[in-house]
Amino acid sequence: MPLKRKGPLQTLQRETDDIKKQVDALVRDVQQLDRTVGSAGLTEASQRCGDLQKSTEETMKTLKKLTKAEEPAPVGNYEQRKLDEERRLQTIQQQLQSLSVMLSVPQKPTQSEKVTPSASQDEESEEESEEEDEDDDEEKQTDFFVVVCTFVGEQEGDLTVQKGDFLRILTKNPDGWWLAEDSKGRKGLVPKTFLKVPQDQEEEEEDEDESDTEEEGEEQLEPTTKLRCGFETQPPDGAMNATDVLSAMGAIPAGFRPSTLSRMLAEGNTYRSSYYIQPELSQSQLAFKDLFWDSDTGNVRPRVARSSLMLTLWSCRMIPGPGVGVQVLSRHLRLCVFDGVKVLSNIHTVRACHSPKNPKMWTFSPRTAGILPSLLDGDCFVRSDSPSPDLGILFELGVTYIRNSTGERGDLSCGWAFLKLFDASGAPVPHRTHELNVNGGTPYERGVDVDPSISRRATGSVFHQMLASRKQPKLLVKLRLPSTKNRATLNLLPDSLVGSTCSIQLLALYRQVLADALVRDRPTIQNADLICNPVLATFKEVLDHTDLLDALRSAWAEKESTLRRSHKRDCELLKGLFVEVYMSTVFPLLWSPALPPAQWADEEQETLRWNAVFASATLGVRDGAGLSALLSVNPAQEAFDITQLMVSLSCNKCSSC
Structure with missing residues (x-):
């Protein structure tokens, strides 16, 4: 019986499996890098990482060129399998990129690199010291530093220090590991990114090089936070x-x-x-990256x-x-x-x-x-x-x-x-x-x-x-x-979003109204005129105030309870009712001087605002008093602004539209 012929997609899957095994092996070697090898091992690991990045990129290019017609035999769910393989390669690329960043950061010297420098190295150090003495303004020779983050020694010769300890720096090695002495006379190496100039000394030097010190501190912090903690976050401020x-x-x-x-x-x-x-605009600024209209479903x-x-x-x-x-x-x-x-x-x-x-x-x-x-x-x-x-x-x-x-x-x-x-x-x-x-x-x-x-x-x-x-x-x-049901609704939302489950339907309705105005009803994709739509102009403000969103959710639930089952499946009807409920409840509240300002974690203020919101919203949805208040002879509203009604397409997720 002849052997079954392998298709291009199956061959590429095996290539990806092989690359994944090599990446896993490289990760294990990098994790042991500090304990087993020196600079030669670092260079080798960096070269392996670069070769794997090239292989992954070539495999990705090959994958994108594959078509179902090239397969020697029918392949079920071909497009989904191809998409899964593309995502797997993207994951490998991301992993290799992280490894590349890690390997590009100066590594901690091994025990063999911590020995006393040779005579030639002494001469070079003396020349560098002379150059530094000629230009003291470039780097302050500070003797005492305070520890900003606890460091536990990993190798013999390291100095374990606690946050808040004061250290006297004996030697500032160019590799970033400084020789320090603590208050008990113990000496050892500590990473310079765990140290900062004491506050009183910073105040004395502030007039001379405040900006230089801040820039240097930011450069020093980033490698350590990535390698040791896995987070790229700035240290606490004042x-x-x-x-x-x-x-x-x-x-x-x-x-x-x-x-x-x-x-x-x-x-x-x-x-x-x-x-x-x-919605986020595409690179051309002429279309949207995450909002598309489906003409078949009208949604x-x-x-x-x-x-x-x-x-x-x-x-x-x-x-x-x-x-x-x-x-x-x-x-x-x-x-x-x-x-x-x-x-x-x-x-x-x-x-x-x-x-x-x-x-x-x-x-x-x-x-x-x-x-x-x-x-x-x-x-x-x-x-x-x-x-x-x-x-x-x-x-x-x-x-x-x-x-x-x-x-x-x-x-x-x-x-x-x-x-x-x-x-x-x-x-x-x-x-x-x-x-x-x-x-x-x-x-x-x-x-x-x-x-x-x-x-x-x-x-x-x-x-x-x-x-x-x-x-x-x-x-x-x-x-x-x-x-x-929730999966279908979630797929109408932006690619990245976190929120309360009870608000999913409202967010999906808003995105449908958004698609109507920005995609379906635009004359051409090049048209960027202002769009008059108070719902789109103000909904994002409601989203930042949970009590207003709750009022809209409650009013919508009451309205939806009166609908027949057939009406609940009518997308156009639901969108129209959503706009109607929104305009009669929360829209008038946005600029009502009677609404107490929001104050986080103020129980009395939150209670006053809650009562005012739901008293007005409930009256608005039942009696239509929301729009009536806007059209009354003596409206209790703040001064009108054009941004309450208009939406601009020329901005991309900005706060002004």
């Missing part, structure tokens, strides 16, 4: 001083930090839902993302709280899509509940229904199309506090957890309940405990260690696939 004060007072646990995700939310709209719900064309799943927040346990003198205004959890380097989605917030009888236990309220706030909804959806092999969900447990003595408000991180969505082979992690360890510090720190005192007690017998492990903070979450 808010850290307030946290240090509270820590010194014993008011907060040692593992608490200023909230990283809260700071990102406060810096602008880049990490808000309103930014990610907007938005569905887009299947790499990750599209449902997430249920269950509880957090053993989360310590602030001590005396600090009042907690809000306990909450913020989550986003993260790839170990940067945030890839909006940051979604869910408020937690707790009982005074068990203050270390945080719980969430899944499946919010009716007019209950979606801010309490522990059922979330996560959507991302990133090809990163390290794709996952970053969770940050936080509290908003106020100091009783000063009235100062702030946001603290009580710890963070990370749930990777794909394993080393690229397969999705199991869709089940996951118990995640909660780490202290910030996402760019490693090995920090929320409450270090628990770890110190975790010594002795195995039984005592098991008891101590049960006292460690944990986060309980459940991953599951969306239902058939």
Whole structure:
């Protein structure tokens, strides 16, 4: 019997398998690089990485040229298999790119490279020292530094230091590993990126080279945070001083930090839902990258993302709280899509509940229904199309506090957890309940405990260690696939978005209205005139205020309950009703002076605003009073602005349209 002939796609799959094996072997070698080889091994690993990158790129080009007609025998589901292979190659490319960055960063010297330099090296060092002495303005010769991040020695000759220790620098080696002496006279090597100039010394040198010092500090931080921690995050800013004060007072646990995700939310709209719900323009700026019209169905064309799943927040346990003198205004959890380097989605917030009888236990309220706030909804959806092999969900447990003595408000991180969505082979992690360890510090720190005192007690017998492990903070979450109905709705949303499950239908209706105005009804794709559509002009603002979105959700649920089953399948009818409900409920509230301003974690203000929102929204949807208020003789509205009605196509996810 003749052998079955292999098709081009099957041959390419085997080539990809071979490349994957070589990449896995390279990863293992790189992980052992510091302990087994020196600079020669680094060069060899870098060369192997480059060769694999070329092979992967050539294989990708070959794959894209393949067609079903080239197959010697029929292949079932050919296009899907080809797409799966393309995604596998993209994952390998991303992995090789990360390895290339890692290998390009100066590595830590091995023991053989830490010996006393030779005579020729001494001469070269003397020449370099003379050049440095000629130009002191380029680099300050500082003797004393403070440790900004705990470092545990990895090899003989390293110096283990704790955050806050003062060190005297004896030698500044060009490879980035400095010889230091601590207060007890112990000497050893420490990475310079873990050190900074003491605050008082910085103030003395501020007038001379403030800008140079900041630039140098940023350059020094980036390699270490990538290699040792896996996060490309800047170190805490001035808010850290307030946290240090509270820590010194014993008011907060040692593992608490200023909230990283809260700071990102406060810096602008880049990490808000309103930014990610907007369509993204293509490179030509003449069409959209993630919003297409399907003429066959008369609807938005569905887009299947790499990750599209449902997430249920269950509880957090053993989360310590602030001590005396600090009042907690809000306990909450913020989550986003993260790839170990940067945030890839909006940051979604869910408020937690707790009982005074068990203050270390945080719980969430899944499946919010009716007019209950979606801010309490522990059922979330996560959507991302990133090809990163390290794709996952970053969770940050936080509290908003106020100091009783000063009235100062702030946001603290009580710890963070990370749930990777794909394993080393690229397969999705199991869709089940996951118990995640909660780490202290910030996402760019490693090995920090929320409450270090628990770890110190975790010594002795195995039984005592098991008891101590049960006292460690944990986060309980459940991953599951969306239902058939939810999957179809999620495919109408942008490629990257995180939000509450109860808002999926509203977001999908908005995207359909958006496609009608921006794609279907445009005269030509080159037309970029202003579009008069108050829903599109203002919906993103509603999305950033959960109480307004809840009012719209409640009004829509009431309207939908009156529809027949056939009407619920009529897409054009649903879009028209959505616009009608929106205009009669939340649109008049956006510029109503009677609506109290939003104030996060202010219970009294939140209650006043909640009552005002739902009193107006309920009256509007039942009696049509919303539009009547806009057309009344003495309207109680703020001054009219053209941005309330007009949408521009010339911008790409900006805050002005």
